[in-house]
Amino acid sequence: MSSDYRLLPVSWLNNIWQPDSYFKNAKQVTFQEMTIPNHYIWLHHDKTILYMVKLxxxxxxxxxxxxxxxxxxxxxxxxxxxxxxTDDLxxxxxxxxxxxxxxxxxxxLDLVKNTTGDCTQQYATG
Known part of the structure; x- marks a missing residue:
């Protein structure tokens, strides 16, 4: 490999774990349709996997x-x-x-700033 990662085929998505993530305050989520796949899987040298999708x-x-x-x-x-x-993910x-x-x-409209933060919540189910 000449770079820090290797691009894996999209078919690998069937063989790797994916989080069951969702957007809590989304009214609509659309996968961007393109002429090429909009899912990307990178395998890094340290064996970590980066999965990206355009939404x-x-x-x-x-x-x-x-x-x-x-x-x-x-x-x-x-x-x-x-x-x-949060014990698992x-x-x-x-x-x-x-x-x-x-x-x-x-x-x-003016976008004044953008930040990240933790919005962890405790639910009765865990």
Missing amino acids: TLVLSCAMNFKRYPHDTQKCAMKIESISYT IFVWDPKVPLVVDHIELPQ
Whole structure:
């Protein structure tokens, strides 16, 4: 291998464990359809696997417009596991990967900042 990783065939998805992740506040999740596969599996030299998929999300976020047009709104993207607890699975955003693509265009809105955080919740089931 000439690079730090090797691109594996998409068929490997049938042979590796995948987390049962979902977006808690998503109204709609769409796999981006392309002429080439939008799933990627990288096998690194240290035997870790990176699985990537391109998704389009429509999120539901509570807004308060009492001070509009001088208001500030927050909208979180919440990722959870359906069946695993934090003893088994923890989602961590890679700090080297941007949260927002450069030059994002949101007409009439300004993206002031973006951050990551822990939104772990305790449920009665564990």
